[in-house]
Amino acid sequence: MAVEHRTRTAGEKEPRTREDGSRSGTRDGGPAGGGQWFGVLRSPLGCCAAGLLLAVLLLAAFGPLLWSGRAAAVDTGRLLQGPSGHHWMGTDNLGRDVFFRVLVATRLSVALALLATVLGVATGLVLGVAPALLGRRAGRAVTAVVNIAVAFPGLLLALFFAVVFGVGTQGAVLAIGFATAPGFARLTQTLVASVSERDFVCAARVAGVGRLRVLTRHVLPNIAEPLIVNATIGAGSALLAFSGLSFLGLGVQAPSYDWGRLLGEGLTGIYTHPAAALAPGAAVVIAGLAFNLTGEAVAKAVGIPTAHGIRLPPPVGKAAAGKAPVEPEAAAGPGTEPVLSVEGLRVSFPGPHGPVTPVRGLGLSVGRGESVGVVGESGSGKSLTALAVSGLVEHPGTVDADRLEFLGTSLRDGEKKTAATRQLLGTSLAMVFQDPMTSFNPTMRIGRQLSEVAEQHLGMNRRGAWARAVERLREVRIPAAERRAAQYPHEFSGGMRQRAMIALGLMGRPALIIADEPTTALDVTVQRQVLRLLERVRTADGVALLLISHDINVVAQTCERVLVMYAGRVVEELPSDRLLTAARHPYTRALIATVPHMESDLDRPLPVIPGRPVTPGQVPSGCAFAPRCPAARDRCHTDDPRLRVSEPGHRIACWYPHTGATVRPDEQLSDPTTEAGGRP
Ligand SMILES: Nc1ncnc2c1ncn2[C@@H]1O[C@H](COP(=O)(O)OP(=O)(O)OP(=O)(O)O)[C@@H](O)[C@H]1O
Numbered sequence: 001m002a003v004e005h006r007t008r009t010a011g012e013k014e015p016r017t018r019e020d021g022s023r024s025g026t027r028d029g030g031p032a033g034g035g036q037w038f039g040v041l042r043s044p045l046g047c048c049a050a051g052l053l054l055a056v057l058l059l060a061a062f063g064p065l066l067w068s069g070r071a072a073a074v075d076t077g078r079l080l081q082g083p084s085g086h087h088w089m090g091t092d093n094l095g096r097d098v099f100f101r102v103l104v105a106t107r108l109s110v111a112l113a114l115l116a117t118v119l120g121v122a123t124g125l126v127l128g129v130a131p132a133l134l135g136r137r138a139g140r141a142v143t144a145v146v147n148i149a150v151a152f153p154g155l156l157l158a159l160f161f162a163v164v165f166g167v168g169t170q171g172a173v174l175a176i177g178f179a180t181a182p183g184f185a186r187l188t189q190t191l192v193a194s195v196s197e198r199d200f201v202c203a204a205r206v207a208g209v210g211r212l213r214v215l216t217r218h219v220l221p222n223i224a225e226p227l228i229v230n231a232t233i234g235a236g237s238a239l240l241a242f243s244g245l246s247f248l249g250l251g252v253q254a255p256s257y258d259w260g261r262l263l264g265e266g267l268t269g270i271y272t273h274p275a276a277a278l279a280p281g282a283a284v285v286i287a288g289l290a291f292n293l294t295g296e297a298v299a300k301a302v303g304i305p306t307a308h309g310i311r312l313p314p315p316v317g318k319a320a321a322g323k324a325p326v327e328p329e330a331a332a333g334p335g336t337e338p339v340l341s342v343e344g345l346r347v348s349f350p351g352p353h354g355p356v357t358p359v360r361g362l363g364l365s366v367g368r369g370e371s372v373g374v375v376g377e378s379g380s381g382k383s384l385t386a387l388a389v390s391g392l393v394e395h396p397g398t399v400d401a402d403r404l405e406f407l408g409t410s411l412r413d414g415e416k417k418t419a420a421t422r423q424l425l426g427t428s429l430a431m432v433f434q435d436p437m438t439s440f441n442p443t444m445r446i447g448r449q450l451s452e453v454a455e456q457h458l459g460m461n462r463r464g465a466w467a468r469a470v471e472r473l474r475e476v477r478i479p480a481a482e483r484r485a486a487q488y489p490h491e492f493s494g495g496m497r498q499r500a501m502i503a504l505g506l507m508g509r510p511a512l513i514i515a516d517e518p519t520t521a522l523d524v525t526v527q528r529q530v531l532r533l534l535e536r537v538r539t540a541d542g543v544a545l546l547l548i549s550h551d552i553n554v555v556a557q558t559c560e561r562v563l564v565m566y567a568g569r570v571v572e573e574l575p576s577d578r579l580l581t582a583a584r585h586p587y588t589r590a591l592i593a594t595v596p597h598m599e600s601d602l603d604r605p606l607p608v609i610p611g612r613p614v615t616p617g618q619v620p621s622g623c624a625f626a627p628r629c630p631a632a633r634d635r636c637h638t639d640d641p642r643l644r645v646s647e648p649g650h651r652i653a654c655w656y657p658h659t660g661a662t663v664r665p666d667e668q669l670s671d672p673t674t675e676a677g678g679r680p
Contacts, residue, residue, distance in 0.1 A: 040301040049297040052290035059106040071100040082273050089279040092265055101262060102279045109258040110287060112173055112251075113239035119177025120238065121184055121231045128188020132196065132219070133211050136395055143189065149182035157182070158241050162250045172251035176241045180234055187230055191223035198222075199433035200441045200449075202392050203504065206431045209456055217452070221443040229299040236291030243284045259284050339512045339544045340366040340389065344402030347384045347393055347568075351617050358616035359384050360568040363643070366512060371538055371545040373555030373576065375591065376565035377613045382548045385565075386516045389546075390431055407511055426457045430505025430543075432498070432534075434517035439501045440489035446500050447473070447485025453507040472503040476533055495526035502533060506541075513537070516548045531558050552579070552591050561649075564588045567614040567624035570643055573651040584646065584657035586629045623655065631656050 040046040075095035082090045089099040127146055131139030149157070161175035195201060196219060204214050245251035246260025247267075254261070259280040266277030347359035359381040366372045374382050388399045391411060404412045409424055433439045440449055450472060451465035460468065466485070473481035476499040489497060498518060505513050515534060519527035535558060538545045549555050555562055556576045564572040564585065572585040583589050590609045611628035614620065620627055626636040635655050643653040 037301050040297050043297075043300075045293060045300065046297045049290065049293035052286060053294050056106065056110060056287045056290045059103060060110045061107070063103045063106045067100040067104050070097055071104040072096065080269055080273055080276075083275050089275045090273055092276060093269075098262070098266070098276045098279050101257065102259065102283050105258050105262055105280065106283065106287070108252065108256060109239065109243065109260070109283070112169065112258065113176075113235055113242050113287075116173045116176035116238045116242060117180070117231060117235040119173065120180030120234065121227075123178060123181035124184025125188055125227070127181060127185035129192060129215055129220075131189060132192050132215055146182050146185045146189065150186050152182075154179050154183065154237075155241065155244070158245065159250075162245055167250050167253070169252050169256070172242060172245045175245065175250075176238050179241070180238060184227075184230070184234065188223070188227065191226060192219055195219050195222050197394065199435060199439040202387075202390075203431055203433065203439060203501070204441075204452075205392060206390050206425060206429060209426075209452065213456075217444065218441045222441065226299075229295050232298060233292050233295035236288040236295070239288050239291065240284060243280075259287075337368055338365045338405075339368050339370075339407060340364070340546065341403060341405045342385075342389065342401060343404075344400075345385065345388055345404060346400045347381070347388050347397060348400070349397050353617070356617040358568050359388065360619070362565070362569055364563055364570065366544045366546055368511070369538065369542040369544055370561065371535070371547065371559040373559035373562045374546065374548045374565055375550065375552045375555050375562060377591075377609070378550060379613050379615070380565040381568040381616075382550075382565055383516055384568075386431070386514050386546070386548055390429060390514060391425065392431075423457060426453065427508030428511045430502075430508070430510040430513045432501050432505060432513060432515040432518045434520050437489075437494070437497065440497060442489055445486055445488055446492065450485070450500070450504050450507050453504065457508055468507065469503075472506050473500060475506065476500065476503040476537075478503070493526075494522055495529060498522060498526075498530050499533060502530075502537065506537065510541075510543050512544045512546060514546045514548070517550070518547070519554065520549075527554075534558065553595055556580075564591065567619055568616065569624070569653065570651075571625065571653045573643070575649055578650070582650065584650075584652050584659070585625075585654045586631050586658060587625045589658060623653075631658070 041050060073096060075091065075097075078087065078091050078095045080091060080093055081087060081095075084090070087097045087099065089097075089102065092098055092101070127142060130142040133139075134142065157179035158175050161178050162171055165171035165174040192215075201214060201218050204218050209217070242251055243258065243260035243263060246258050247264045249264065252258045252261050262280035263277055263284070266273075266275075266280060270277050342365065343363045345359055345362040345364075346357055348355045348357045350356075358379075362381070362385055364372070364374075364385075374385065376382055384393065384397075387393050388401075389404070389406070389411070391399075393399050399412075401412055404410065407424060407428060409421055411421065411425075440446065447466055447469045450469035451460075451462065454460045454465035454468050455462065458465075458468075470481045470485050473485055478484050478496055478499060484492070484496075489500075492500060501518075502513070513534065518534070519530050522530060531554065534545060534547070537543055545559070547555060547559055552562075556579050559576050562574060562576045562579055563570045564587065566587050572583065572588045574582060579588075580592060583592060587609075594607050594609060609628060610630075614624050620637070622635070622637040622639055623629070623632070623641050626632040629636065633656060639655065641653045641655050643651050646652050646657065
């Protein structure tokens with residue numbers, strides 16, 4: 001099966017997957033394969049880039065050694081002469097050979113440009129990662145400073161800093177370094193933000209890995225390629241900028257000289273003796289081109305669009321504007337001590353017309369060792385609920401709850417997470433994400449990613465943690481676990497990656513596994529294996545399971561209890577073995593009726609739920625499902641029904657629930673006014 005991929009970040013290549021899920025091309029997120037480099041090197045772009053760069057570097061290394069004497073030799077008999085057999089590019093006002101001076105100036109020009117680039121990249125990197133490391137407020141302040149700095153043209157900034165740091169080589173290096181830093185910082189911030197939302201980073205955060213470690217181990221390796229490419233291209237720009245400053249007399253000072261200074265000297269006699277200005281000018285262009293083409297060639301080899309088109313994942317937010325009434329709901333009780341207890345959970349995001357609240361006062365409870373399924377159409381708030389519980393809702397999203405307790409510890413937003421809370425989450429809560437391809441850091445070996453959790457939270461040494469990782473992989477039936485632990489994620493098939501993800505969750509001592517659409521990206525056979533594995537883990541280790549799925553069949557087969565979500569709330573909750581026969585909410589019944597059965601009449605179109613799901617910013621007054629409900633009456637459009645217990649273990653939010661007969665396959669299409677068996 002071809003594994004489907006979400007849009008990749010600038011730090012990753014689009015991998016081609018084979019039947020077994022392994023890559024036919026390069027390692028995901030890792031360096032490009034040798035063939036790819038060789039291919040680029042043989043292309044006209046690669047040839048030119050390599051040739052030019054080699055020439056520039058050789059000149060920089062050997063030019064001063066070979067020709068310093070000839071470049072410094074004064075010939076008073078040949079002042080300001082044009083090109084001749086003796087002096088190919090003529091002489092300057094002291095009779096020195098311009099051609100050799102240009103060759104010798106290569107070292108200083110390139111070295112200073114590289115120095116300024118290193119300074120700019122280092123400063124930009126620090127500013128770029130700062131928002132991810134600092135708290136929300138300080139992070140925002142850094143972002144604002146970078147945004148303001150980026151708004152100024154680079155040259156203007158360079159001139160400003162040149163004045164601040166003073167005339168001379170050192171001042172020019174600082175000026176150009178700091179002038180290029182904001183652009184690089186902005187790029188880093190964007191790349192960090194694009195990777196921070198990826199599943200493997202979330203997994204590391206759920207596992208309690210600290211911010212700095214997440215950044216250095218999981219984020220930076222995945223954005224290194226575009227950063228290196230842009231730094232290479234940036235070196236070309238720095239060279240130009242440095243020549244500009246020296247040309248203006250703000251950079252390199254006599255008796256030293258770089259191309260900018262030579263250009264300035266040659267310019268005085270441009271009308272009588274143009275070669276003296278053209279030669280250093282051409283050198284600047286050629287060296288700049290060498291860096292730019294090298295950057296482009298590297299980008300081509302690793303498959304990254306350069307500054308002309310950084311690839312980013314689509315925005316996560318899709319919320320619409322509008323009101324978001326928040327109503328608390330009572331939590332369900334499975335009758336056992338709850339592992340997770342949530343009441344009145346609200347998740348909000350700022351919208352163009354005020355905040356929108358995709359999760360509007362949700363309540364749920366999961367008992368020890370219990371399996372609870374959450375179903376609902378796309379956009380009903382299932383994933384946000386999981387993220388909110390795990391503390392993974394990112395700014396500007398806000399999580400608010402009347403109660404949000406995990407193993408008796410409050411996780412409410414605003415209540416500062418202590419080290420103990422982080423430890424609790426890291427060892428006792430496991431997340432399994434939808435896309436097994438994105439759930440692991442592509443640049444780290446699977447075993448290392450697993451053992452990191454044991455080192456971090458169980459205080460195990462490297463060897464012990466690795467042994468535990470191998471043992472866990474074996475437990476989730478990864479064949480040849482020892483060998484597999486040393487492999488990278490791209491070497492695993494989709495099903496194996498998902499099992500490895502479950503093994504990752506088992507590295508601590510989880511009390512709850514939250515699995516968000518864990519089988520959506522897998523084929524039916526592998527899906528069954530993964531669900532069986534979750535079930536086995538749950539019963540063997542007494543781990544509770546919160547399984548999120550849009551597939552009511554999957555939930556009914558795997559879980560003991562089902563919560564049906566619509567428009568950010570639970571609208572019905574019942575034991576899954578009674579789903580087919582006792583569901584009473586029209587939405588639940590419609591969801592069930594849309595599932596094709598063996599007896600489904602293939603000549604008839606597959607049933608669908610009429611209308612469109614509610615967008616978070618436009619929740620209608622009254623019952624949110626009323627506009628799509630065949631049984632809706634006047635009251636449904638005005639009064640919002642609360643979740644009430646209809647019988648033990650069964651809760652429902654509906655003014656006119658169905659009597660609870662077995663769901664008919666075409667039920668959601670029927671006219672409620674002619675429905676036999678009726679509603680109260
Ligand atoms: N970062 C965000 N900013 C704004 N709105 C968001 C954000 N994340 C999610 N939403 C909105 O919240 C609503 C619920 O999203 P959520 O991902 O929880 O839905 P879901 O039920 O899990 O759907 P799916 O099955 O498609 O994943 C959606 O309408 C979505 O547009």
